[in-house]
Amino acid sequence: MDLSKVEKLYTENIEKFGIDSRSVGWNSPESQNLRFSKLLEMVTDPETPFSINEVGCGYGELYKYMLTHAYAVNKFTGYDISDKMLENARIYLGNDSRVDLRKAAAIDTEADYSATSGIFNVKFDEQADRWEDYIKEMILNMHRFSRKGFSFNLLTSYVDFHAPDLYYADPAVFFDFCKRECSKKVALLHDYPLYEWTIIVRK
């Protein structure tokens, strides 16, 4: 998938807003954190040390969230396609031996868990069926590199307004895909006050 427009969008955002939830497309830190709390429901025992990959880590707010909410994360591998995001993540997260930040569009490190938040929302002018294939590829990538589970979120198709450059996903399609291709243990969270849903897959 050509992600050059996505990379440009987030690079421009971080240049404009700096370390701020608006840089990663969220209109408030509260909504950014609500997403994290849903994605992290996959962690069965937050007090037992675990490793986690994040695809599209932005400036690293998920890692900060885990530290401030007493998650015993002992290794965080954050991937992003934007050099500027990674540069800001290095500043924001400081010198922490548990953190590894990498420039790549998919995971290549095994961890207990993997998560991703918001990377599938802006498709620009990509065809919807090609974007759906890309999302499924990324789901299989997270599945392959996660020992215990993974989670992701998407804008919901249960809306009455569609912006042409965004992708609104039918949760039933992705629930079915995860059940058939990844694991029997799949949870769909679609009961929180955003026009989005989260899927959690446990192994």
Ligand SMILES: C[S@@+](CC[C@H](N)C(=O)[O-])C[C@H]1O[C@@H](n2cnc3c(N)ncnc32)[C@H](O)[C@@H]1O
């Ligand atoms: C919506 S922002 C969310 C950032 C972070 N997850 C958060 O919630 O604070 C998406 C980020 O993912 C990056 N990104 C998008 N697609 C990606 C991919 N396939 N691999 C790695 N990074 C990606 C973008 O550059 C951007 O920094």
